[in-house]
Amino acid sequence: MTLTRRAAIGAAIGSVVALPAIRPARAASNVLRVGIGTSLSRLDPLLTTIGDEYIYDNLVFNGLTRMAEDLTTQPDLAEKWEYGTDLKSWTFHLRQGVKYHDGSIMVAADVVAMFKRLMDPATTAPSRSNYDMITGVEAPDDHTVVFTLSYPYGGFADIMTDRQVKIVPRGKVDQLATKPIGTGPFKFVSYTPGDRLILAKHTEYFEPGMPKLEGVELRIIPEMSSKLAALQSGELDVVWDLPLEQVKTLAARNDLRVESVPSGSWDAAIMNNLIPPFNNPLVRAAFQLGVDKADVVELTLFGQGAPTISMIPPTHPFYAKTVKIAATDPAAAKKMLAQAGYPNGVSVPIIVPVGRPVRERLGVTLQQLAKPAGFDLQVQRVSYSSFDAEVSGKAPLYIDGYFARPTIDTSTFPFLHTTGSWNSRLWHYKNAKVDEALAAGRLAGDPAEQSKHYIAMQEALNADPAGYIAYSVNFACAYRKSVTGVKTHPMRWFDLRTTVVA
Amino acid sequence: MTAYILRRLLGVVAVVAATTVLIFGIVHILPGNVAYAILGEFATPSAVAALEVKLGLHDPLWLQYWHWLSGLLHGDLGQSLTMDRPAGPVIAEAVGRSAILAGFAFALVAVGGIGLGVHAATHAGRPADHVLGLAQLIFIGVPDFFWAILVILVFASMLGWLPATGYSPISDGFGAWVSHLVLPVLVLAVGLIAHVSRLTRAAMLEALRSRYVLMARAKGLSERRVLWRHAAPNAMLPAITILAIDFGLLIGGVVVIETVFAIPGLGRLLVFAIEHHDLPLLQAGMLVLTTIYALANLAADLAYAALNPRIRYTASA
Numbered sequence: 001m002t003l004t005r006r007a008a009i010g011a012a013i014g015s016v017v018a019l020p021a022i023r024p025a026r027a028a029s030n031v032l033r034v035g036i037g038t039s040l041s042r043l044d045p046l047l048t049t050i051g052d053e054y055i056y057d058n059l060v061f062n063g064l065t066r067m068a069e070d071l072t073t074q075p076d077l078a079e080k081w082e083y084g085t086d087l088k089s090w091t092f093h094l095r096q097g098v099k100y101h102d103g104s105i106m107v108a109a110d111v112v113a114m115f116k117r118l119m120d121p122a123t124t125a126p127s128r129s130n131y132d133m134i135t136g137v138e139a140p141d142d143h144t145v146v147f148t149l150s151y152p153y154g155g156f157a158d159i160m161t162d163r164q165v166k167i168v169p170r171g172k173v174d175q176l177a178t179k180p181i182g183t184g185p186f187k188f189v190s191y192t193p194g195d196r197l198i199l200a201k202h203t204e205y206f207e208p209g210m211p212k213l214e215g216v217e218l219r220i221i222p223e224m225s226s227k228l229a230a231l232q233s234g235e236l237d238v239v240w241d242l243p244l245e246q247v248k249t250l251a252a253r254n255d256l257r258v259e260s261v262p263s264g265s266w267d268a269a270i271m272n273n274l275i276p277p278f279n280n281p282l283v284r285a286a287f288q289l290g291v292d293k294a295d296v297v298e299l300t301l302f303g304q305g306a307p308t309i310s311m312i313p314p315t316h317p318f319y320a321k322t323v324k325i326a327a328t329d330p331a332a333a334k335k336m337l338a339q340a341g342y343p344n345g346v347s348v349p350i351i352v353p354v355g356r357p358v359r360e361r362l363g364v365t366l367q368q369l370a371k372p373a374g375f376d377l378q379v380q381r382v383s384y385s386s387f388d389a390e391v392s393g394k395a396p397l398y399i400d401g402y403f404a405r406p407t408i409d410t411s412t413f414p415f416l417h418t419t420g421s422w423n424s425r426l427w428h429y430k431n432a433k434v435d436e437a438l439a440a441g442r443l444a445g446d447p448a449e450q451s452k453h454y455i456a457m458q459e460a461l462n463a464d465p466a467g468y469i470a471y472s473v474n475f476a477c478a479y480r481k482s483v484t485g486v487k488t489h490p491m492r493w494f495d496l497r498t499t500v501v502a
Numbered sequence: 503m504t505a506y507i508l509r510r511l512l513g514v515v516a517v518v519a520a521t522t523v524l525i526f527g528i529v530h531i532l533p534g535n536v537a538y539a540i541l542g543e544f545a546t547p548s549a550v551a552a553l554e555v556k557l558g559l560h561d562p563l564w565l566q567y568w569h570w571l572s573g574l575l576h577g578d579l580g581q582s583l584t585m586d587r588p589a590g591p592v593i594a595e596a597v598g599r600s601a602i603l604a605g606f607a608f609a610l611v612a613v614g615g616i617g618l619g620v621h622a623a624t625h626a627g628r629p630a631d632h633v634l635g636l637a638q639l640i641f642i643g644v645p646d647f648f649w650a651i652l653v654i655l656v657f658a659s660m661l662g663w664l665p666a667t668g669y670s671p672i673s674d675g676f677g678a679w680v681s682h683l684v685l686p687v688l689v690l691a692v693g694l695i696a697h698v699s700r701l702t703r704a705a706m707l708e709a710l711r712s713r714y715v716l717m718a719r720a721k722g723l724s725e726r727r728v729l730w731r732h733a734a735p736n737a738m739l740p741a742i743t744i745l746a747i748d749f750g751l752l753i754g755g756v757v758v759i760e761t762v763f764a765i766p767g768l769g770r771l772l773v774f775a776i777e778h779h780d781l782p783l784l785q786a787g788m789l790v791l792t793t794i795y796a797l798a799n800l801a802a803d804l805a806y807a808a809l810n811p812r813i814r815y816t817a818s819a
Contacts, residue, residue, distance in 0.1 A: 039774055041540070041584040049544055124553045126544030177586050193585060193592055194766025194774065195669055221667050221764035225651055229666040233658045355777075388538035388545050421546045 030501050031215040032483065034238040034494070035227040039193045039220055044176035045166040046118060046125050051241065051403065051492045052218070054163040058493040059199055059216060060101075061166030061182035064092050064111065064145075065157050067406060069487045069495070071316075073158045077106065077167055077183065078145075087152035087445055092160075094143045099204045100169050101187035108139035113170035115147075127164045129421055130410055154445040155407040162406045163493070185211040185497050194220055210497040212485065228478075231256070237483050237501055241492065242476040244304040244358065250478050259488035260304050260476035262315040264404030264411055267300075267362050269350065269468035272396045273428045277348060281464050282340035288465045289326055290333030290373020291366060297471050299365045300358060304474040309458045311402070311411045313472035318408055318451045320458035333373035345374030351391050351398035353384040359399045362470060366399075393425040400426065401473075404491055408454055409442045416457070416466060427467050433460035510803055514796040521792045522574070526567050529781050529788075535559075536583050536779040557583055570785065579789075580782035582775075589786040593771065597753070597790060599669055600760075600767035603686060604752035610691040611698055611748060616741055618695065619702025620734060626707060634699065641696035649689045650762040657685060667764040686763040690756060694748050698741050705737035712736075735809045742809075746802035750795035754787075 036052045045057045066076035078092040098106040115137045118125045133156075136148040149156065159165075172181050180188050183206065186199035197218040201211055219236060221227045224243055228250075230236045242250065242258070251258040269287070271278035278284055293307030306314045309323060337345055352363035360381070367377040382391055391398050402422075405411040414420040417438045418430045437457035444450045477488045485498040537553040538545045554560060561569075573580055579590040622634045641649075658666035664685055670678040709715060710733050718732045757769035768787060775784035807813045 041778070042586060044586070047586070049541060121552055122556070124549065124556050126541050126549060129544075129546055129549065192595065192766060194596065194770055195764075219668065219764070220766070222770070223667075223762045223764065226654060226667040226762050226764055229654045229659045230668070233662055233666050235658075235665055235668070386535075389535045425546070 030213055031217060032213050032238065032496060032499060032501055033217045033219055033236050034240055035219050035221050035230060035236040036240050037220070037222055040191070040197060040218075043178065043180045043188070043191065044173075045168070045180075045182075046114070046123065046127075046164050046176075048164060049126050052220075054491075054493045055218060055240065056197060056199075057163050057166055058184070059186045059496060060180060060184040060188055061168065062098075062184055063162070063165050063167065064094075064160040066495075067158075067161035067491060069489050071490060073161055076161075077111075078160070081157050083156065083445070087154055087156075087443070088149045090147045090149070090156050092145045092147075092157075094145065095206060096143055098183050098206045100183055101181045101202055102169070102172070103204070104169055106167060106169070106183050107142045108145045109142070110167055110170045111145045112137050112139045113173075114165070114167055117173065118165065125164065127162065129414075130159060130162070131165075152443050153409075154442060154450065155409050158407040159410060162410075163491075186213075186216050189215075196220060207497065212498055212500050213496060216496060231478060231480065234480070237480050238486075238494075239478045240494075242478055244474065244476065245302050247304050247474075247476045248302065255481055257479045257481060257483075258476060259479070260474045261488045261490050262306060262313050262472055263475040263490040263492065264311065264313050264316070265401065265473045265475065265492075266308065266311050266313075267359055267399065267401030267470050267473065269362070269366055269470065270392075270395075270398050270400050270426050271467040272394070273430065273466065275396055277340075277342060277346045278396055278427075278467075280340045282336055283342065283346060284465045284467065286333040286336040286340065286373060287370065287375060287468050289336060290328065290330045290375070291369045291468065292328035293470060295328075295369060296362070296365055299369075300362045301471060301473060304476065305471040306474075308469060308472045309462050310469060311405075311415060312408060312454060312458065315472075316408070317447075318454040320455040320462075322455065323459050323462050325462065330372035330374075337374045342374070345376060347376040348378075348397050349380045349395075350377040351380045351382050351395050353387045353391075353399065354381045355384045356401075358473070359401055363399045366468070366470075393428070406491070408450070409438075412454070412457065413438045413442060416461065429466035431460055431464050431466075433457075434464075506807060507804065510800050514793075514800055517796050518789070518793050522571060522789060523567075525785050525788045525792070526570065529784050530563060530566075532776070532779065532781075536781065539777075539779040540584055570782070574789070579786035582780055582783040584775075584778040584780045585783070589783045592783070593768070593787050593790055596766060596768045596771040596787075597794075599765060600753045600756075600769070603683065603690065603756075603765060603767060604749060606683060606687045607690040607694070607752050608745070608749055610687065611694040612745055614691065614695040615698025615745075616702050616734075616738060617699075619699035619741070620706055620729070620737075622699065622703040623706035623710060623737075624729065626703075631703075634703075638696040638700045641692045642700070645758075646689055646693050647758045647762055649692065650686075650759055653685050653689060654762070667762075669765045686759055686765060690752060690759055694752075698744055698748070701744055702737060702741045705740050706733060709733040709737040738809060739806060742802050742805050746798045749798040750791070753794050754791040 038052050040053045040056060042048050042053060045061050048054060048057055062077045064076060064078040066074050068074050077094055077098060079095050081090060081092045083090045094108055100106060117123050118128060118131060119134060133149040133151055133153050134147055135150045138146050140146060166182060168176060169181055185202055185205045187202045189198040189200050191197045199216040201214050205211060221230065227239050231239050247258060247260050250256055271284055273279055297303060297305045297307055308314055309320060312319050350363050350367060352360045363379050367379050370377055414422040416429060416434055417423060418435050423429055434457050437453045437460065441450050441453035444453060475490060475492050482502040485500050486494060486496060489495060537550045541549055541553060570580060579593065582589045582592060585592065618634060622631045625631045654666050657664045665682050668682055670682040672679040715728060715733050718728045754768045754772065757773050760767045760770045768791065772784065772787045775787060
């Protein structure tokens, strides 16, 4: 008995000691392993809705156009395009001989079929309303696609860069949910929900010499500390979407490269313009006057972001640098509240979404910073899954935020125009000058003229705020030093065509 | 004994049938809406309405329940709404991974817990007992996510002996499979070993003081025989109850460990389903989990009967 027990203990210890020897060798070389946060739900690009899925969209598929890291629109499956003088007719000329992952050739009919599917209400494509200006799409030949629009739209080539409008073979739509096929630099190999998505090099990719990687693995690791440990031990090469509080600490390490870039994603305190107290423009203006946005960025984002007027980030050429923003003055804000009929200040709950840590922090920050200005805010926490159904567009004051959209028009019009689809789900804002500038902006084809209108919009919004648009959030990733040829994309996806793992 | 087993099996079927109603009812009073969860930043009112119709959310509740139940009886666990694929295979894969994790952890807990408990009882008041008692308190008191992060830091980040996270299927190599399991299994097992061994120690001490043990000793039986033939079977009953509960817990209730170690098991799948308000996936997952719990309890009851003739005879009488 004693002998066997000793033997068993010895064997147990021996096996633990021997474990380093059976450690898995590093996965096949030149495969990039990216740590992401949550399971991908949809593999059909037209139905994707979250950042983790957009990474996949942009690796496996191509759109007609592509958005570079500097936010310019570049050719992708379309080599060139032109538009009629009325901006209502757009013609895209496709590249020839582009091969899908199954070896078949991409043709204009695929593009037409994809947009027909998008516009069909039965598809319930989430981004359908972004393309509601399309009235017709036709393919005069195999390499030409012509769109007709119901109203002039200057940014039409820009919205073709968006995440969902990827070209797929028209006969293989049924298998998109399980065995997706695209034209992108990487082809689908397998997907285990909750674990990993495996992609391999598309050897017949249309851009010669690309991609340089043999494959990509998206590893789903929800816990950030596990993800960072995996990055440190070399099991991961990239960690996507760092928590902003980690950026400075990780940037100090010499085995990693940390990039934090400004993005068009924003958070705001949404104020309901229809019900008291925020139906009074003076109350909204008092809030803006009383709470310093630079302090909010420091406290909520650990400095990883920038104060902004509207959804247009300060790094964008259309940002209104000329608008004079009044210096923060809580005493003046209090006076303004009294003027608005609230001599004793305003007391109102502020609802924050549970499970969105940055937005929760923003709520608590505002509760503290708005106190001296006469706002007594009570933080209430509501689960994010019931947020949309119960809070959005209904509560007087709550925290919400949105990811960057591909164009300035899609970033602003739906949110701020009286008829905008999002306006009715947020603040119910109504301002004639803002409406006019937004409408003029989408009719202008020339960037200089667009800029003029969007600056006018920001001026009007600054004078009569819809709510408290706090900041543009930075987006940050960490890379092992062995990874080269990839830039952090402000739209939160990756372009890995020229990436190499040493 | 056969009648006893049959009756218990019928009981399992009844419990599972009753829980289908409960599960269906409970998940439908959860606040929130899957259409909003699926559409996220695109949840405009018209998009939500269209998707609700497509997903059949406008059917009356009894009809939805009937569709679900008749699907179940045909072996169809339903369609995951967010993933747009059948729930059955998704759950089966998750349960498979959970079962491997749970199987190893359970074996460690059963052997380690009972073994250490008996050891502590037979060495009551001696240094080994004190050391074990202290260790039990520490492992019961400090939550498992602490140990999880600690072992990842030590064995993955600092020493680099074991992978930090993830699950490696056995088809990718036996070594990788084992090395990915070591840390999560250890972390899962230590807390439960502490529980089970504490319980076993107390029950064993009581048994050793009992008159039948005195009787056995008086008969002149060897100490080993007294210990393992007479005292231990009785002392194991409470431990078996706990082990049955632990098994269900290990399969579906170790969300934190599955999250920290990024193991795509049943617990994380259920949390995903709740977060995304994916009711068919949640219902199916909970049903599978209920069945596993019920079967684990059945196994415990049978083990009781095997160890204690009194239960066996009263039950079939």
